Amino acid sequence: MRTPGAWSFLVPGFLARQPFAMLTIGIVLLVQHTTGSFAVAGAVSAATGISMALCAPQAGRLADRFGQRAVLVPGALLHAAAVSSLITLALLDAPLWALLLISVPTGATVPQIGPMVRARWAHRLSGSRLMPTAAAFESVTDEFTFVVGPVLATALCTGVHPAAGLTAEAILTVVGGLLFAAQSRTAPPAHGGSRPAGGRASALSVPGVRVLIVAFLGIGAVFGGMQVSLTAFTQSIGAPGANGLLYGVFAGGNMLAGIACGVVVWRSAPHQRLPRAYVLLALATAPLWFVASLGSAALVGAVGLLVGLAIAPALITGFTLVEQLVPAGARTEAFTWLTGSVALGQALAATTSGQLADGVGSAAGFLVPLAGTALAAVTVAVLRGRLAGPRTADGTPVVPSPSESEERVVARGEGHRIPVSVD
Structure with missing residues (x-):
């Protein structure tokens, strides 16, 4: 938390990410109220x-190229307009096709605050041993958001008006x-002017990112399956x-578990920890169906507590790998691929x-988290070599090239200076 500028983006970032956790439950409560159907609301x-x-x-890719502010400001305004249209159509008892039509821009314009905050951490802490701690902190913040956001939305919908959420x-x-966009000083630099000769590479060009996208579908399966089940x-x-x-x-x-992961000094590399984390998560979800069938x-x-404890290591380790695998100019895109994968799952x-x-x-329904995590565990185990990233002949990891500004980043503590190097 002594990283220069950290608090300037953490506080507005926490406020700005609350809507992410309020959107789904707000839609369900409003549409179910106006249509009387959970099926329509779920659709x-x-x-x-x-x-x-x-x-x-x-x-995320546009934010990497043109800067976070250039994407966030119009995106937030467009999202508010789309949500307003959805509320209006729902209150007017619009048909399902109209609600589905407006749901497309509503979802497409959701500001990706979480990935943008993670990209700022990666920019400020590039090459630092503190990056896993920052990833753990973000995991705890995300989970706290998903505790506060749905409660707030539900209270507003049930106590004020169905559309209040x-x-x-x-x-x-x-x-x-x-407010978050205004903190431009801590944002990673835009890379639009540094296009390589062969064109700008997408985060998907990194083999490890493709493996992580599949793996994070399993984490999404846990969240979605647990909520409904x-x-x-x-x-x-x-x-x-x-x-x-x-x-x-x-x-x-x-x-x-996120707090615990943040204070542990790991001796093994993230690509070595990830397969074990997914095996642990799959094992934790295995008894869910059995104990639920007992009615207790x-x-x-x-068992749900054990599943929650097992999610954090897989989630945090995956996000930590992005900083090691992906060049600075594509990290926001990489983070959004992972959060998008969770949302899709x-x-x-x-x-x-x-x-x-x-x-x-x-x-x-509890079989879904087991199936999702088991498939993710198999994928990570089979393709774990791609998570190690490129290496030199002697086995030394090749760190993605930083931008010039990243090479100059220095994290200043109280009474001491900690040079942040990519070596």
């Missing part, structure tokens, strides 16, 4: 998530987004009010878990 919410997953990397989401997007489970045992408590235990486990909320909560898992819960039983 509109899923369409928004898929649109965001597909468009977020493009926004989305209205607050749009206002926070504009206010938080503009816990809701179905608590309703099946006649205790729907326990849903928030059980999900809070799951999220709390993620936060605790206490057992589901206990979450949308697909939520839909699949809901269908299994309706067609087979409330416990069946």
Whole structure:
């Protein structure tokens, strides 16, 4: 936290990322209220998530090329306009096709604050041993956001007006987004003027990033599967009010593990830790279906805590690898590919878990997190060599070339100076 300029982007960044966690639940509560159908609400919410997953990397690439401010300011304003249109159509009882149509720009314009904050950390701490700690801090912040955001949106929708949650989401997007964009001093430099002769390479050109995208689908499967399956489970045992408590235990486990990962000084390389982290996550999700079939909320909560504890190592290690694998000019894009992958996995898992819960039983939805993490673990194990990145003949990692400004970055502590090197 002594990194120069850290607080200047962390505080507005925290405010600006709250809408990300409010959007889905706000759509579900509003559309379900106006249509009376969870299926319609889920479809509109899923369409928004898929649109965001597909468009977020493009926004990240534009931010790398032209700067975060150039993308964030118009994006926040367009998102507020799209959300306002969605609210209007829902309150006017518009048909499903109209709601699905407006959900596309709503998801496409979601500001990618989390990836932008991570890109600023990578810019300020390039080559530093503190980068895993920063990644852990961001994981804790994300999880705290997903605890606060849905609670705020739900309280507004149920206590004020069904559209109040989305209205607050749009206002926070504009206010938080503009405040964050104003902190241009800490933003990584735009790389639009340094286009290589062969054209600008996408983050997808890095083999390790492609592996991480597939792996992060598994993390999304956990989030989406847990949200829907816990809701179905608590309703099946006649205790729907326990849903928030059980999900809070799951999220709390993620936060605790994130804090622990941040204080540990790792001796092994991130590409060596990631396969083990995914095996651990798959093993943690394995008992979910069995304990849910027993109908015990206490057992589901206990296993959910273990799943939350297992998510953080996989999530943090994956984000840490981006700083090592991806050149500075494509890092924001790389981070948005990963967050978009989580969103896509979450949308697909939520839909699949809901269908299994309706067609087979409330416990069946818990099979989705297991399937998603098992496939991710196999992918990471088989392709783990690509996560190591390029190496010299003697096995030394080849660090992506930094920009000139990154080479001059120095993190100043209180009473001491810590040179940050890419060597």
